[in-house]
Amino acid sequence: MAEMNMNKNAEWLRKMAKDEANAVVSVGGLGVELANAHSRRQEEGDPLNRTVLAKLVEFRRRSLGMKVEQLADAAGVEVAELLAIESGEVSSPEGRTMFQLAQVLKLPPKKLMQLSGLTNVRDRRFDEAALRFAARSKPVEALSKEQREAMEELVKIMVES
């Protein structure tokens, strides 16, 4: 089985820097950024996910051989918005943007929605299948966690009626 060799030598680093037009080579940079982001999480929401999203989008774009402008064009999003996402500066992108990027980059939309902060991963308290719904209602923050779960059970019963 092949093993990934993470001990890159100086020559390899110089070669990568040249390929990247002498930009800063970020070997280990992701790890450092993630560690820094982790320490900031408590005070700034969740920049960790933003950093992961930024790196994921950039990595996939480069893997597909696309420039920023090409991806923005294919996904129908603004170049400035895409650059902001790739630099981890966007704190609340639009659902449409994440959906469009997921389509072009062939990534699961649900995961991108989570990383972008549009949705939050939940504790799994129930084993049964969920019933998803859109609600015309007051904002969800008006409900406690218990109330939200009660509403979700109520909706299931109403749908089956």
Next chain:
Amino acid sequence: MRNRYLSEKVAADIDGTVAKILKDLGNPEPPLRLELVREVLKLDRAYYTVSDESTMRELVHRLTLAGKQIVKRPMLLWDAIKAFDLKALYVPDRKRILLSSELPTAKQRWNEAHETLHSVIPWHEYLMHGDNEQSVSPACHAQVESEANFGAGRLLFMQDRFVEEMRSSPLNIKSVQKLSKAFGNTITSTLWRTVEHMDVPALAIISDHPHYPGEAFNPAEPLKYLIRSRAFAKCFGEVTDTALFTVLGQYCKYVKRGPLGESEVSVSDANGEKHVFHFETFNNTYDTLTLGTYRAKKLVAVAMSL
């Protein structure tokens, strides 16, 4: 609460989806028949009620049969219903729209269109409640609701068909009522669309009656909605809800229904310069509706000031 405008790309995508629905229906004449929209989109519609005691007992009974822990605390369900103020639902896995039977028929039409849009906006599929893997953030919920509202407006008012008719009609409450009848929609939603499509500074206020406020009236937040045209939001962003409601009280008559009055009102722009608006107010039993349209930069003294 103030209306919000979507980004151009989001609005264009949703508009494209609405255009396709209308095209599939053969671009019919208004009013739009929602039963035909359901047919084209293969959607199912049903009604629910949770306001009477027997229905609640039945629901709790069914939850008991399903072995849900929630039934140990039935009051939790009541609290949740009250807090959530549920009006309508869309369940994507069943392609079913559920509407509260307690809402007036005219409002059900708006809610059905709103839920229909959830079913056709592609990214909403991934931003639903009730998913046991993820929950929607409050900001995202607000955005998704704005998008469904925008689409519902574009569908029920048949896109540019309404804009053309609105722009060739006088700007007053009577015209709004006429357009409301022609498109089969509520006066409130027609007033909302009218202001959003105006190129000049204009506003609409949806509020309690200034002299007969309802039980839930909150003086700290006196307006239910303040709808501002883009030009108004840009130039008159400092106007407060409280100041607007105070002005209504100064010219509205002590009658409960129908026309409540009209007046010229002076409003200061962001630079402190005064401009004259014409305010006209009407009560439709449910809400007090005010249309404010731009007249001119203030040159003479007017009756009231904000």
